[in-house]
Amino acid sequence: MRxxxxxxxxxxxxxxxxxxxxxxxxxxxxxxxxxxxxxxFPSKEDVVFPDHERCLADMTAYLAESVExxxxxxxxxxxxxxxLLMYAENPAFSVQRYRLxxxxxxxxxxxxxxxxxxxxxxAAYLRGRFAGRPDGTLRADVVAAAVVAAHNxxxxxxxxxxxxxxxTTAVDHALDYVKAAFGxxxxxxxxxxxxxxxxxxVVVISRRGAPMWRVVQEIESALTTRREN
Numbered sequence: 001m002r003x004x005x006x007x008x009x010x011x012x013x014x015x016x017x018x019x020x021x022x023x024x025x026x027x028x029x030x031x032x033x034x035x036x037x038x039x040x041f042p043s044k045e046d047v048v049f050p051d052h053e054r055c056l057a058d059m060t061a062y063l064a065e066s067v068e069x070x071x072x073x074x075x076x077x078x079x080x081x082x083x084l085l086m087y088a089e090n091p092a093f094s095v096q097r098y099r100l101x102x103x104x105x106x107x108x109x110x111x112x113x114x115x116x117x118x119x120x121x122x123a124a125y126l127r128g129r130f131a132g133r134p135d136g137t138l139r140a141d142v143v144a145a146a147v148v149a150a151h152n153x154x155x156x157x158x159x160x161x162x163x164x165x166x167x168t169t170a171v172d173h174a175l176d177y178v179k180a181a182f183g184x185x186x187x188x189x190x191x192x193x194x195x196x197x198x199x200x201x202v203v204v205i206s207r208r209g210a211p212m213w214r215v216v217q218e219i220e221s222a223l224t225t226r227r228e229n
Contacts, residue, residue, distance in 0.1 A: 002040045002050065004030045009047045010096055018048075018104045045110050048097060052114045055086045056121060063125040072129040073143055073183035076122045077175040080151045083118060084171045087155060091163030098159040119148045143182045150174040 008030040012021040023044055027037050041047045059079045066075050087094040101107040126140035133139065154174040158167040 001030075001032065001036060005032070005037055005040060006047055006050050009044075010093070010100075013100055014096070018100060018107065045107060048100065048107055049110065049114060051086050055083055056114075056117055058082060059118065060121050063121065066125070071184050072126055073147075073179055076126060076144065076147050077179055079122060079125075080118070080147050080175065081168075081171060083151065084155060084167060087159075088167050091167075095159055095163045098156070115148060115152065119144050122147055139182075143178070146178045146182065147175065150178050 005026060009021070009026045012025055012029060021044075023034060023037055026044075026047070027034055041050070059082050062079050062082065063075065101111050123140050123144035126143055127137055130136035130140050151171055151174065154170040155167065158165065158170055
């Protein structure tokens with residue numbers, strides 16, 4: 001029923017335009033009553049963004065389930081990737097919605113509100129992970145904004161191309177910038193064996209024209225004295 005209402009709504013939006021389509025038009029085409037529509041969607045605007053509530057809930061749960069030692073910036077990048085996968089599930093629908101929101105200012109405002117909620121979810125997780133650090137709240141908000149900006153830059157480029165190409169590659173490339181800028185670099189592997197001893201540097205002053213055996217003798221003497229000390 002939910003999918004049928006979304007399909008009917010977008011068919012009418014494309015044929016008549018968003019403003020000219022009413023909820024009554026949508027339910028008539030879907031063959032259901034008004035009560036069925038409002039059981040799934042609070043308003044006509046909400047039918048344009050049918051999956052965001054579910055995706056936001058999944059993202060919030062994913063972040064809440066993070067283990068303590070998870071690298072936080074990498075974790076929020078992975079969470080943001082869930083939004084991409086939602087769009088990539090149905091490229092044709094995602095492209096249609098992108099075109100529609102560009103034409104209707106009210107829908108654009110609704111989309112920005114949804115983006116802000118994603119950003120707040122990421123920032124809330126990061127604030128908890130950065131608690132107690134200098135400028136922890138500031139860092140959390142900046143990183144969350146950077147993740148959303150990088151994700152949306154790549155996502156919108158894909159949508160402008162009518163969903164051509166691999167969206168995941170573009171988004172992963174953009175998120176890698178955020179991880180490189182704000183993430184914790186991986187620890188270097190432990191070296192096998194003992195640490196090498198520092199090299200000896202010896203300065204020997206000898207008279208000009210001294211035979212080589214005398215120079216070597218002076219060097220050996222200096223090294224012996226250094227080790228004994």
